[in-house]
Amino acid sequence: MIRRIELLNFKAHGKASFKFGDGVNFIYGPNGSGKTSIMEAISVALFGSQWVRKVGGKWADYLRRGATSGEVKLYMSHMGNEILIVRKFGENGTTPSGTYMSINGSIIARGDADVTAAVINKLGIGIEEYRNLLYIRQGELRRVLQEAEYIDKILRLDEFDKLDELLRELLNELRAKRERVGGKWEELERRRQLLATKTESLRQRLAELEKKLGELAGVKEKYLEAERRYLKLKEQYVSLAKEREGLEKKFEELAQAAIEAERDLELLEKEIEEIKRASEELKGLPQIGDVEREYYELRQLISIAEKIPPEARSYDPVRLEEARRRLEEATKRLAEVNTRLELIRDVVRLASRAEGGVCPICGSPLRPEAVKRHELELAGLEREVKRLEDLVQQLRAEVRKYESLDKLYQAYKDYLKIDLTSAKRKLAELEELYRKKTETEKRRSYLTALVERERDVAERIKEVRRRLEENEKRIKEVSSRLSQIDREVEEVKSSLEEAEALYQQLRVKHDEYLATEALVRELKAQLKDAESELESVKTELEKMRGEIEKLDKALATGKNIRNTLGEIKPLARQILLRAINEELNYVFLKLRHKESFKSAQLVELNGRYVARISTPTGYIEHNLLSLGEQNLLALSIRVALARALLGGAPFMMLDEPTEHLDEEHRRRIVELVRDLTSVVPTIVVTSHLGEFEEVADVVIQL
Template identity: 25%
Template sequence: ADIRVIEEQEKRLADLIKEKEDKRNKLVNSQNELNRLKDEEVPLIANIEELENELKVLEDKRNKYFVLDNQLSLALQEKNEISAFLEKVKSLDEEIKNVDNQINQLSWVEKASAYKEELATLVKQKGEISRQINKITSEIEKVKKNLELKNKLYPKFEEYQKAKDEYDKIMQVHENYTRLSGEIKSLKTQLNRLKQQLDKLGKIEDIEVVKRKIEQLDEEVKRKREEKAKNIAEKTRLENVLKNLENAEGGKCPVCGHQLDKDHIQKLVEESTERIGDLSSNIINLEKEVKQGEKYLEELRNKLNILTKAWQIKSQYDTSQSSIEEKEKELESMEELEEKYFQLQRSLKDLEPLFNQYLSVKEVTEERLDELLRDLSSFQSNLQELEEKEKELKEKIGDEKVLQKAERDLQILKQQYSQLLNKRGEKHAKEERLNDLNQRIAELKSKISSLNYTEDYYKKVKEEHQNLDKRLRDLQNNISALEKEIEILSADIDNLSKKIDEDKKNVSKLPSLENAIKKIDKLRSDLGGTGLQNFLISALKSKIENNLTEILGKFDLAYSTVELDFDLSGRRNKSRAEIKLFNNAGQDFTVNQLSGGERVALGLALRLAIANSLMEDVGFMILDEPTVHLDDERKKELMDVIRSSMGIVPQIMVVTHDEEVRDISDYIIQVEAKGNGSRVKEVIPDDQQGL
């Protein structure tokens, strides 16, 4: 087959050489066209740069032209607006003079207005004084009534004060009486509760008797625990003796080294076995007795806690009863004062409204009444003076309607005069602005003329630049296309050269390949069929058995030793293996006698043993869908086996759809279908949360 491939490569080599020559010719033509286009590009770029420089100058002039033209338009517009305004205000000075004469004719109005303002102020003062007189008159009446009430209530006030002083003196006695009553009530409630608790508890035993029982039982339980520990130690020792007797080499005692015959060994085994049985029975009985003792000990301790609580309750009951008797005697001595307290309380309640009424008028005095009468006389005198002055001002003002009309006319004239003065100032400012505008317009026209710019010439140059620029872009696009084509052709030629060199090397290998094929045919003849497999099995059998026994020892199984028996019947036939298993007593089992979990453990251990025999260290193990076709019981057994295997293989990777495998996992990578693809995420197991 390899020779046929090389012959095909010889044919392909000729085709590649021809294809390379065609592409080389095409490359030369493309390079010539590229050189021609680049020669045409240089003068075109120079013309464009020349037009760009000219356009830059024209655009600068154009910007200046538009700025100046806009400024000229604004200046001419403002000039026309000012000229129209000045035409409207030709007669402004004459209008100002007429309004000023009218204002002078009404000069008397300002003096009359001052009298009018003085009259308004006087009327306000008069109204305020009248209100004060009414207020004082009302207050005088109130003070007279309160003085009469004060004198009438004074005896009740004194009676209240006397009762209040006596009430305050026995207040502390009442508070103590109330406190003692509450305490007695609380103590009686507590006493009833304690009596109910004592009634429930019934007869109270002696605590010391119970304590002695606890101490005696505790000693007994400790003694049985020690006896149980001694039996366990003796049993362990005898089990080790039995194990050593089973493994004794050359009939020698594993303890003392003396020579033993089979009968002697059998006798020792039987005696040890019988003794182990007796010890096991004793251990079970002692364990039951310890548990019963501990249970009874717990009951006694609970009883002791209840008795302790009962004695505490009885002590509290006696204390509470004694305290109630003492407090009731003290309460009886206070009853007379307590009755007096409530009598005073009722008296104060009856007198309190009259007392509060007296307090409300207590501060009212004869001196305050005299003061108010003096204030009333003073305000009445002031009111009379203001009424006389009011009469004088009304005579000076005259007809109020005529004055009001004259005031309105004067106010209108003053507003007109102010507006006219403002307009005259605006006129002077406009005249000055008009002179400035005439100078500005002349300057702008001169600057526009000196620019020597026309919009038509600018558009012509710009259009010529756009045409040349488009022509240059088309030319450069053609150059880029040719350069890309040249790059692709060069790459194709390089690839063809590499393929040609590679095919030449392969064609040169033809003689050595023919020789290698002959050697392979001979090796296939010698190791065909199961020859190589049988060789490996015979060489590694003992190593696999040792590894398998060592691995099974790490599982908690009923057997500990395994033997493999391979039937190597011939080079062309497949080998078969028989597996035997032995327990510690030397009994043998076949695979069919094993439970489902034991078979799973054996299968996994056998694979690990073969792997360890073929390589120095097994770094990891991959289990692909190991739970398929297993029922729930077999799955559980497989999980236990995998847990046990974690101490043998550093890493175990399980590929599965079974959620139960999560329970034994330290690290999970979960793959889920998501649309047309898959989503991969890391999952932290529950028992690893927070680590």
């Protein structure tokens, strides 16, 4: 059934592939080489996250150290179909896109949960059957004989106990609810009686108050008429008082306005007098000519003259002409000396090439004294050239200096003739005259503006006088209305006092009427609420009575179900044991190594399971068998359980079944595994010893 498994970064395996075949598949290698990891990889491939949670691990435990992702591929054959299960995973779980199951090349499921469901559906193997029957982990071979509840767990008979416990808890909850509902029903019944008493009392009290309300009904109309008259007179009185207050305020405002108008009139008359004086003064103001232009022109000249540099004032244009003349003479003298210098240099050069004291050009004799004289003259001329060149440079600098001064002199030439002392004196006189003219013009402008206001002030005086006359007229009107209001207030006040006295008398009776009317409304509302609450309580009582009946029925039904479950569990165990024993005898007879062992049987004695072997001398219970015989019986029971529950054991995996056994018992386990292939087509077994090599059909050495 299991054909091949491919691993990538799974525990100790980086990249590996292992092939399996029918018969015994022996995985051989030292401890820590990854034998158990192959079986774990098959488990992970089949059940994914369910297996990881079942063994209490996490995905990171299956990942090779340093790797970020791993992958398991399991190839199987089942009922003529080729099945491939792939699960790609990381530290936090499988990758949906890399987890799938295919049959004959067609993908039928994707994702962790869907692939696991497809495995269970197609192979007919659940995780509990796989873990307890098909995958026997190290040290768990004889667990089926040692733990009393182990077989019940495989047969799912423990589910009856779980269901019974659930029913017991449910019945306890129902009893508690029955007690709560019964207590609430009693409380509501007491409340119903109290509400009935309260409703009758409210009806009696309401009848008394309605009778009293009828007796006080006539007072209401009289009170309302007296109230209307009283309020009307009070409103009239308040209106007159407010009007009087407003007129008094208006009178004060008019009086204040009259005072302000008289003050304004007095100020305007003073302003007219001031305007007349200004008119006279305006006529006597002097006329001063245009000194402004002359003042600013002179101030400009003085400003420029004061800025003339001292060197411009002391400069004489003759100096520039003299410097230029001297430069010209020195330049001419330098040219002459240079001409003579070139001539002497040629002479000296020719004399240096002369042979035998004869000139090389004309053939004339050259005396040493003449040559020496020319050399001395050459040296003197060179010194003269140097002196003249320095003089020319000096004179050129002097000319440039005088040219700069001359340019400055020409710029200020027209201002050098000004007498600053006389000019400043004249400027002071013009400034004083200009200041007087400015002050006079300012005064003239002010007086002119003042005189121009004369007509406007006269108009304002007329307006103020008109306002005074109008205010006096309105003051008389207000005074007249105040006198009239005082008379009306006295008349209304007398009528108001009479109406108020009657209103207060009737108010006491009316308040009693209103209080009674409000109490009647309140009692009606209370009666309505009490009647409504009473009906609600009655409805709730009926509802609770029905709920109590339902709870009583549910409790009776729950008790019956528990009793039935207690009867079904032993019956189910007997049926399952008969089916298991049929398979057990078949398997046991295939695997037995003693002819004296006639049959094997699994029975229940005093609440525990006992496996026993039939011999000619009687039954032998499993705890009296040797270790090898116990292993035989344990394997037979597991295969029988698989055949009874799954229809057969398609494969079986044993992890280190010979661990901690001596040589004789290891040999018997090897023989047992070999014989097991007669009832189980594919067996995978691991060991760090080589005892299975002789019986193995496929050997995988790590």
